[in-house]
Amino acid sequence: MRPPIRQSMAWLHAWIGAVAGWILYFIFITGAATCFSVEIDRWMQPERPLVSQNVSQAQLLEAGFRRLGERAPNARIWVVSVSSNRDPSRLQVLWREGEASGNSRSLTKTELLDAGGNPIAYRKTYGGQLLYRMHYQLHYIPVVEARWIVGVCTFLLLIGAITGVIIHRRIFRDFFTLRFGKGRRTWIDVHNVLAVFTLPFQLMIAYSGLLFFAYIYLFPIVTIAYGSGDSSVRQFLNDLSTRPVVAGPAVDAAVRVSLPQIVAETNRLWGAGQVRYVEITDPGRPSERVAVSRQRDGPFRASEILVFDAVGSVMGRYDGPSSTPRLINDIVLGLHEAQFANPPLRWMYFISGVSVAFSIAAGLFIFFGKLQSISFRSFPIQQLNIGIVAGLPISIAIYFWSNRIIPIDLEQRQAWEANSIFVTWMLTLTFALMRSADKAMQNLLWAASVAFGLLPVINALTTQRHLGITLLRPDWTLAGFDLTMLAIGAAFAFAAVVTARSEAQEAG
Amino acid sequence: MRSSNARVQLYFRAFVGFIGGYGCATVASALLTMFFPVERVDSVLSALMIAVALYVLCVFWAFIATSAVWAWLGLLLPTCAAAALLFLF
Amino acid sequence: MSPALIATFLLCYTGLALFAASMNRHRDAAGLVKINRFGDYLLKAGGVLLITLSMRASAQFGWVIGIVQWLGSVTLAGLALTVILSIWPRAAFVLAVVVLSILLVVWAV
Numbered sequence: 059m060r061p062p063i064r065q066s067m068a069w070l071h072a073w074i075g076a077v078a079g080w081i082l083y084f085i086f087i088t089g090a091a092t093c094f095s096v097e098i099d100r101w102m103q104p105e106r107p108l109v110s111q112n113v114s115q116a117q118l119l120e121a122g123f124r125r126l127g128e129r130a131p132n133a134r135i136w137v138v139s140v141s142s143n144r145d146p147s148r149l150q151v152l153w154r155e156g157e158a159s160g161n162s163r164s165l166t167k168t169e170l171l172d173a174g175g176n177p178i179a180y181r182k183t184y185g186g187q188l189l190y191r192m193h194y195q196l197h198y199i200p201v202v203e204a205r206w207i208v209g210v211c212t213f214l215l216l217i218g219a220i221t222g223v224i225i226h227r228r229i230f231r232d233f234f235t236l237r238f239g240k241g242r243r244t245w246i247d248v249h250n251v252l253a254v255f256t257l258p259f260q261l262m263i264a265y266s267g268l269l270f271f272a273y274i275y276l277f278p279i280v281t282i283a284y285g286s287g288d289s290s291v292r293q294f295l296n297d298l299s300t301r302p303v304v305a306g307p308a309v310d311a312a313v314r315v316s317l318p319q320i321v322a323e324t325n326r327l328w329g330a331g332q333v334r335y336v337e338i339t340d341p342g343r344p345s346e347r348v349a350v351s352r353q354r355d356g357p358f359r360a361s362e363i364l365v366f367d368a369v370g371s372v373m374g375r376y377d378g379p380s381s382t383p384r385l386i387n388d389i390v391l392g393l394h395e396a397q398f399a400n401p402p403l404r405w406m407y408f409i410s411g412v413s414v415a416f417s418i419a420a421g422l423f424i425f426f427g428k429l430q431s432i433s434f435r436s437f438p439i440q441q442l443n444i445g446i447v448a449g450l451p452i453s454i455a456i457y458f459w460s461n462r463i464i465p466i467d468l469e470q471r472q473a474w475e476a477n478s479i480f481v482t483w484m485l486t487l488t489f490a491l492m493r494s495a496d497k498a499m500q501n502l503l504w505a506a507s508v509a510f511g512l513l514p515v516i517n518a519l520t521t522q523r524h525l526g527i528t529l530l531r532p533d534w535t536l537a538g539f540d541l542t543m544l545a546i547g548a549a550f551a552f553a554a555v556v557t558a559r560s561e562a563q564e565a566g
Numbered sequence: 567m568r569s570s571n572a573r574v575q576l577y578f579r580a581f582v583g584f585i586g587g588y589g590c591a592t593v594a595s596a597l598l599t600m601f602f603p604v605e606r607v608d609s610v611l612s613a614l615m616i617a618v619a620l621y622v623l624c625v626f627w628a629f630i631a632t633s634a635v636w637a638w639l640g641l642l643l644p645t646c647a648a649a650a651l652l653f654l655f
Numbered sequence: 656m657s658p659a660l661i662a663t664f665l666l667c668y669t670g671l672a673l674f675a676a677s678m679n680r681h682r683d684a685a686g687l688v689k690i691n692r693f694g695d696y697l698l699k700a701g702g703v704l705l706i707t708l709s710m711r712a713s714a715q716f717g718w719v720i721g722i723v724q725w726l727g728s729v730t731l732a733g734l735a736l737t738v739i740l741s742i743w744p745r746a747a748f749v750l751a752v753v754v755l756s757i758l759l760v761v762w763a764v
């Protein structure tokens with residue numbers, strides 16, 4: 059006795075939405091923000107200099123080497139990292155004293171440098187990288203558990219998307235249909251339109267998202283091939299690693315080659331401006347190994363690597379995936395992260411991600427609207443939903459506000475920036491619970507509009523990186539951020555007006 | 567309102583699909599790729615990629631199967647068969 | 656913003672607009688006459704043609720990036736078309752005609 063297929067698919071679709079909806083909404087919003095995590099980093103570190111067009115990558119790398127030579131001549135590992143295709147003036151150095159193979163992150167020190175190699179004193183912040191990390195391991199929850207939660211929800215998204223297509227009876231007839239002002243019907247249209255058009259994106263993102271930690275989620279497969287236990291997982295990751303292993307004899311110190319010369323050799327082989335980072339093990343010593351990693355402009359996730367020894371000869375290399383499964387894995391993961399993407403493509407990812415998030419939000423409104431009238435007459439469950447869904451964008455705007463407002467010398471200010479997201483979220487939730495559903499929606503949409511729209515103003519009041527300065531340079535990354543915040547603020551204002559009007563239409 | 571029998575059916579099939587499907591997908595994909603003449607890491611990668619898709623199919627199988635018993639058996643039998651084969655080799 | 660990407664997006668938009676134009680529901684909203692079966696198939700075929708051309712426009716970027724750009728373009732063009740259709744149905748079709756003419760001119764030149 060089988061339940062009718064459409065009924066079981068609808069049941070499954072609703073259950074998945076209820077269970078995973080909020081978390082998936084969070085994942086897609088933070089994931090969309092991650093498209094611009096490097097740009098967000100830059101905005102949240104206003105002490106960094108404005109973009110300067112005339113510095114070549116080789117000059118930046120040289121400045122980095124010089125600084126490391128002064129600051130940490132006895133370190134075991136040096137890393138100089140640039141970010142040419144997304145942040146041309148970014149120059150970061152890291153070094154680790156002590157044992158090269160030590161695992162302790164506290165031994166690694168880092169600095170951001172300007173074009174001349176001088177360290178910049180920037181405020182402590184997690185920047186856009188926080189949004190990136192929360193996207194797959196949430197916050198406050200231990201990392202392993204969080205990744206499992208995200209993984210389960212991602213899998214549920216796959217099932218949810220497919221069940222959605224199955225139950226969408228009029229998928230072709232309603233392909234372009236979006237009717238405003240019809241209450242529940244409008245929400246359904248919004249949910250359908252946003253979900254159907256982003257279907258390829260959803261399937262790709264969910265599938266590739268699962269692959270990142272598939273070796274954890276589907277651990278029996280790794281166990282069957284490698285045996286059980288942590289060491290077998292480590293062995294698997296080792297086998298997968300693209301880092302060329304190079305041991306070899308130490309060389310005669312008399313014929314050393316300088317680091318800028320190694321960069322020049324790399325430019326000869328790869329072309330100019332192709333370096334992503336340079337990692338030097340045992341700098342200055344005969345056993346020195348210099349690993350140069352290439353910029354990612356192709357869809358592969360892992361970049362090419364060249365390893366030089368102290369006399370400048372190539373000792374090891376990674377030229378790309380060496381087998382078809384690794385090739386496919388690299389491409390699929392690369393598609394998810396879109397490191398290769400140029401700005402237009404990046405915006406496409408962003409809009410798609412936000413569209414899926416809104417589709418999920420619309421689905422949640424429909425679901426909780428129905429639930430409110432059926433089961434939860436005394437508890438304001440739709441307001442709970444509104445508080446959560448409308449609250450998240452507000453919380454992210456407040457994250458950016460907090461970067462400008464929290465005092466620079468506050469201990470652990472970066473943790474407080476992160477806390478501001480969740481404190482705000484709790485506040486919007488509480489606020490929504492105290493209002494009627496319609497009022498809560500209106501108020502929170504306007505709050506979001508104000509939170510985003512005023513951000514450039516706060517920027518102008520607190521830093522020297524506001525639109526007045528960044529548009530004149532022009533520093534498009536920083537200006538773009540402020541302009542995008544204005545656009546998002548305007549969009550929320552528009553949404554607030556449209557919602558108010560259609561509610562008036564329904565009531566009147 | 568859906569009858570309670572139908573609702574039990576749905577919960578049962580969901581349970582079978584998600585739990586049984588996990589077992590079936592992981593073991594069957596591992597079996598499938600174990601016999602490819604490739605390095606261990608490649609067979610694991612292929613198995614992982616196939617298993618995700620297979621898991622999705624298993625969940626749908628559980629709802630499409632003509633009876634609840636068949637839903638369960640349809641996942642249990644391949645799992646046991648694959649596990650046995652893996653154990654033997 | 657490479658010309659190929661713009662071309663891909665615009666071709667997707669006009670192709671999808673042709674599909675929409677073949678549906679009586681949207682024709683009514685835009686104040687156009689209802690269409691018969693032949694016209695329906697003709698418009699749909701036109702839509703398929705334009706979508707195929709848009710694939711070709713992205714092909715120069717290689718398989719992987721090309722497909723990603725094309726899928727992204729279809730997605731965004733679809734969303735844009737749907738939003739415009741729901742607010743000013745006529746404008747959506749007028750826009751499609753204008754864009755198509757521009758594309759033809761650019762291609763001929």
